[in-house]
Amino acid sequence: MRKIKKILQLVTFAVIVFSCGSGGLNKSKGELIGVKGKKYFPEKPYGMVLIPGGSYIMGKSDDDIASIEDAPTKTVTVRSFYMDETEITNSEYRQFVNWTRDSVLRTALAIKAEEILQSDANPESTGGIREYAFIEADTSQLSVYDKWKLENEVYESDDEYYANQTLNWDVDLILDRNDYPDNEYLEVVESFFLADDKVFNERRTWDTEKFIYRHKYSDVTGSKGYMKRMQERKDDLVNALLEEGYIDETTAGGFPTYTFYEDGRDLIEDAVEDRIVITDKFMQSEFPDLDRSKFIREVPVPIYPDTTVWIRDFKYSYNEPMHNDYFWHDAYSEYPVVGVTWFQASAFCEWRTLTKNAYQKTKKKKSLVPKFRLPTEAEWEYAARGGLQGGMYPWGGPYTKNDRGCFMANFKPMRGDYAVDQALYTVEANAYDPNGYSLYNMAGNVSEWVNSSYESEAYDFSITMNPNVNKEENNKKVVRGGSWKDVKYYLQVSSRDYEYANQPRSYIGFRTVHEFLGADMTANTMTNQTIQKENNKRSTIK
Numbered sequence: 001m002r003k004i005k006k007i008l009q010l011v012t013f014a015v016i017v018f019s020c021g022s023g024g025l026n027k028s029k030g031e032l033i034g035v036k037g038k039k040y041f042p043e044k045p046y047g048m049v050l051i052p053g054g055s056y057i058m059g060k061s062d063d064d065i066a067s068i069e070d071a072p073t074k075t076v077t078v079r080s081f082y083m084d085e086t087e088i089t090n091s092e093y094r095q096f097v098n099w100t101r102d103s104v105l106r107t108a109l110a111i112k113a114e115e116i117l118q119s120d121a122n123p124e125s126t127g128g129i130r131e132y133a134f135i136e137a138d139t140s141q142l143s144v145y146d147k148w149k150l151e152n153e154v155y156e157s158d159d160e161y162y163a164n165q166t167l168n169w170d171v172d173l174i175l176d177r178n179d180y181p182d183n184e185y186l187e188v189v190e191s192f193f194l195a196d197d198k199v200f201n202e203r204r205t206w207d208t209e210k211f212i213y214r215h216k217y218s219d220v221t222g223s224k225g226y227m228k229r230m231q232e233r234k235d236d237l238v239n240a241l242l243e244e245g246y247i248d249e250t251t252a253g254g255f256p257t258y259t260f261y262e263d264g265r266d267l268i269e270d271a272v273e274d275r276i277v278i279t280d281k282f283m284q285s286e287f288p289d290l291d292r293s294k295f296i297r298e299v300p301v302p303i304y305p306d307t308t309v310w311i312r313d314f315k316y317s318y319n320e321p322m323h324n325d326y327f328w329h330d331a332y333s334e335y336p337v338v339g340v341t342w343f344q345a346s347a348f349c350e351w352r353t354l355t356k357n358a359y360q361k362t363k364k365k366k367s368l369v370p371k372f373r374l375p376t377e378a379e380w381e382y383a384a385r386g387g388l389q390g391g392m393y394p395w396g397g398p399y400t401k402n403d404r405g406c407f408m409a410n411f412k413p414m415r416g417d418y419a420v421d422q423a424l425y426t427v428e429a430n431a432y433d434p435n436g437y438s439l440y441n442m443a444g445n446v447s448e449w450v451n452s453s454y455e456s457e458a459y460d461f462s463i464t465m466n467p468n469v470n471k472e473e474n475n476k477k478v479v480r481g482g483s484w485k486d487v488k489y490y491l492q493v494s495s496r497d498y499e500y501a502n503q504p505r506s507y508i509g510f511r512t513v514h515e516f517l518g519a520d521m522t523a524n525t526m527t528n529q530t531i532q533k534e535n536n537k538r539s540t541i542k
């Protein structure tokens with residue numbers, strides 16, 4: 001049994017002095033006035049619409065023809081949130097790809113430049129690859145804290161060191177083979193292209209596997225996550241104390257309480273009379289593996305969409321043109337991105353958050369924005385219903401054609417005939433009429449990854465307020481809405497389907513959501529007019 005020291009001895013800091021000084025009383029006049037922050041105005045992100053929160057009946061009220069019975073009805077409540085009007089398009093995803101590609105290239109160039117500068121006989125020489133070196137932090141402009149951090153930072157690896165240096169984005173990348181500034185630059189950039197003998201169409205082709213986004217997230221609720229591990233360790237500790245005879249357990253009113261013995265009381269922080277309070281902070285100081293930084297997970301995500309999905313998903317059809325052109329060709333810019341895994345979709349969300357907040361930080365008056373993320377399954381279904389109670393499809397239903405005989409979405413209306421609805425594969429992300437929340441293609445076109453994992457045993461959540469089940473170890477993630485290759489059953493707002501998180505498909509894409517902070521409007525308190533007004537505020541980039 002290891003000795004547990006009493007660590008909290010500094011309580012004497014809690015001193016209340018009213019005897020001298022005004023203590024800021026003039027400002028508050030002695031009233032409780034709160035601490036003022038910046039004024040926060042929720043801003044509708046570009047390309048998103050506000051979905052007012054509310055309660056609804058989730059699941060299949062209609063006949064479950066496939067009798068999968070994985071979606072029984074349940075009343076759930078979701079908070080207000082913003083959602084992308086359309087599926088994320090090729091053009092939007094290219095912004096992520098280009099940013100990652102450029103930062104990977106710039107990092108490689110900067111590392112090479114640093115090597116050269118350090119070995120240079122003539123350190124004064126400039127130009128060529130040296131232009132791409134990391135920017136020396138100009139410490140005269142830094143705050144005391146940033147300066148201190150810079151000087152005291154210890155990096156565990158070269159990778160980590162490089163990841164914390166500042167890239168020089170002011171000098172343009174040169175990718176034209178005729179214009180490389182010097183041999184070192186050439187070597188670095190060419191190493192990111194496929195060797196000519198591996199290229200089929202004589203086009204210069206990036207070696208896409210080399211463009212990796214380091215997707216970071218903190219594992220709080222997973223099976224090996226912070227909360228689980230913390231609870232296990234606390235239980236172990238209490239058991240050990242019991243065994244050693246430092247405490248006795250008495251069960252009163254259903255709760256275990258503990259009686260301390262004299263020598264045991266000194267052992268542990270905050271042991272107050274019969275109650276044992278073992279704080280997270282205490283545990284972290286005793287068990288270093290419980291430090292929160294140990295629960296930051298990093299998943300290396302190759303960011304290029306897998307264009308071979310067009311060929312692999314449909315072995316016996318001729319999809320070469322889609323394979324070659326779908327992601328990059330201007331003709332498909334406004335079409336939904338496909339061939340992205342759940343991890344790529346999640347990385348995209350993180351990148352979008354970081355990009356927005358990097359901008360916000362440059363503006364004094366702007367607060368940081370909450371995370372962009374994948375919707376939970378409950379949010380997705382609520383949004384798909386577009387404010388209609390008990391509708392079968394985003395437009396209500398029960399038919400898939402409108403009164404002029406036109407199809408309402410892109411799917412496979414008849415056995416074997418993908419194109420009766422005028423669309424063979426995907427269509428532009430804003431095709432067809434939007435639903436009551438101004439969302440396009442919540443049924444059909446491409447299925448959409450959501451954050452939740454798929455449990456075949458019906459909805460595996462007991463909490464009905466913002467429910468979500470995302471079990472890290474469950475690699476099956478829910479996809480929703482059906483796609484161009486699906487029959488109409490999958491287009492229903494309540495139909496569930498799944499795919500493995502690392503499996504890209506030619507018929508799965510995604511869209512993102514963004515927390516709405518502020519007076520929580522609900523569909524009940526907001527009239528349709530105010531929703532419309534909010535959503536008609538066209539976000540513009542000034």
Ligand SMILES: [Ca+2]
Nearest residue numbers: 410411418423
């Ligand atoms: Ca179709």
Ligand SMILES: [Ca+2]
Nearest residue numbers: 441444446481
């Ligand atoms: Ca869709």
